Amino acid sequence: MNRGFAASEFRARVKLAQTRMEAAGLGALLLTSEPEIRYFTGFLTRFWESPSRPWFLVLPANGAPIAVIPSIGAALMAQTWISDIRVWPAPDPEDDGITLLAATLREVGGPIGVPSGPESYLRMPLASFGQVKALSALEFTHDHGIVAALRAVKSEAEIIKIAHACAIAGRAFDRVPEIAGEGALLSAVFRDFQRLLLEEGADLVAYVAGGAGPDGYGDVISPASDAPLARGDVLMLDTGAVWDGYFCDFDRNYAVGAASGNAALAHAQLAEAVEAGLEAARPGARACDVYATMAAITGAGEGSGRLGHGLGMQLTEGLSLIPQDRTELVPGMVITLEPGVTTGPGTIMVAEENIVIRAGAAERLTRFAGPVLPII
Amino acid sequence: MNRGFAASEFRARVKLAQTRMEAAGLGALLLTSEPEIRYFTGFLTRFWESPSRPWFLVLPANGAPIAVIPSIGAALMAQTWISDIRVWPAPDPEDDGITLLAATLREVGGPIGVPSGPESYLRMPLASFGQVKALSALEFTHDHGIVAALRAVKSEAEIIKIAHACAIAGRAFDRVPEIAGEGALLSAVFRDFQRLLLEEGADLVAYVAGGAGPDGYGDVISPASDAPLARGDVLMLDTGAVWDGYFCDFDRNYAVGAASGNAALAHAQLAEAVEAGLEAARPGARACDVYATMAAITGAGEGSGRLGHGLGMQLTEGLSLIPQDRTELVPGMVITLEPGVTTGPGTIMVAEENIVIRAGAAERLTRFAGPVLPII
8 A cells, every 4th residue: 555645646636726826816735734734745754743843835826836844744745745944943032933934024025825724723822923923914814714625525545544443443343342341441432442452563553442331431532541341331433543644533333241132232223324324415415414314313402512524634634514504525535424312311322433425326435344243 | 559549639720720820819710621620620531532522610719620621521529629510511512512611601700820831721612712702701821820830749659650550561561671672673573662661560551752863863753664673773762641640751771682892881870961961950959950950971062952842741841951940949840861972963862861850869769770781
């Protein structure tokens, strides 16, 4: 499996962005976050875990992107297709790239579009941003959603990476009986599950969540407790495993020792919902339509949360399967189908699968869990 | 080992912040990022990996903090010491917490201090921030560095967690001979090293970096290649493993098969530098003094990068061991000592250890690597 992308892929992304920038009247985009910068450059490193240094990519309305980055990243950036790399010795508390960035922006010209919509963050100190704005004396505005819209539709090369991450996690889920069973501590199961993901080929395990309890679990974002699994518990594990910078995001449910009729029924209903979601997720349908299709089966009411979302360079990105999201599905979008059902007072069960929108029916990126709740 | 903190610890943090807020004339702090919110609440979840939802903590000049968060986090936040929890059904593209946050801020009153200095990021869309500012009609300003200054000095309970993370990684480093040797692919070594960290007790492996080559490596931020280790290579592994939300950050070097005289000499020199750094890192010394002590031994010149940094809830945080950082060391600061030496054209070797500043001499949190380069 090849890592990275051909330079032609990045050039195509830049060209698409520039077409939209022209229509929006932008002189340049200023990008500061990991996925935004990686999307246009291929710059892949776990060093973003350190918040100490800001990183910038300036994408002009014409011509190639300019990386304005800490010198510690120069060698790695030079391995990408980017050739205009400007560095400063960060961190520098007196001028952490501010002068260099402002000069670069002035050279390129404004207005400067900065991603400002849902899910976007300015990954630089607010005070520095103010200084860059003042120093460059350019107009700063939003990016008109250009970067998010481009990222929402995946190339075949991106889809292959997501599918590979899904396959890795699928093999790890198959091995859960090795690590979980009556008496196993949930915290140990979480730890061992991450180990299985690595053994099956994940580069890193960016996200693991889950829960366990009779007939279901209370929520899906809590850290694991040291409570032991008990016979009759439903164990859920959910992972965002990463391969070459792309995520899967799906879960699996297991009954410990024996499945209650309630849990078995819920699992079958969830399987029905994801199959219906798959069927509904065709070009022209809207995010809210896929939501409604699944909600009709699970009986999700107002405030039941979203039943899926986009997926790719981040665990969650792009559209939400909620009543208010009227985003139209187009081929190449990768999304999760994530219905939940209430199984008792304060307990839920949640399914999650990953699919890619295609010209006709959507394509499964995960081997769907199916109706039968597996017993471990 | 107990997880979490006593409520008294959070109350003490809030009280210290409020004393400084009063001096700075702030009506409230608005916090949006994972470490900032966790610092005052104890809210610990890997769900931050999803960028889809903003989370807010409002810390008033008087009284208890108010969590303004997506409803999906209500149950987990209710397990912390926070009692005033206000939720909305996020994500909501029409009003993603904006009205609720603005109303809360108006209730509390301004001026509103927002972390704006080095390493801080506003984790909410810029457009939403603009709307909150307009809707609340309050004055927004920076936080006067209050949050960063508090976080820089660790409590004993925090130091215990960091020490525990260090001990976990130390045991994993001891086992590197199990996974690395001549012919092993660097990518497999990275993967297996993460597995060792989990086996030794890490909750998650937030950061792994490293490199390998004759006499050293080119940089320390690149992802692993599929190149096999060769006899005579120096392998370096660096990790930010996490236990209960606290990081270690240190590395180890190994010679594959045999150590060149050059590499062995460099390793001994690095050991000398970290011992000197440890000796210099006493209350009253400044970050730049510790830098100078180590640089004098390794011959680091201008632009050689920083030789250490603060550490805690993030892989890197707080002070930098660089010539420009005049931060005075005080007891309770946890820092890394991270000298590097050039071993050849384009190759370096880097050591890293973790220490905590104490009233007299600093205390080692890692078992220092020592002068002898281990052979695997």
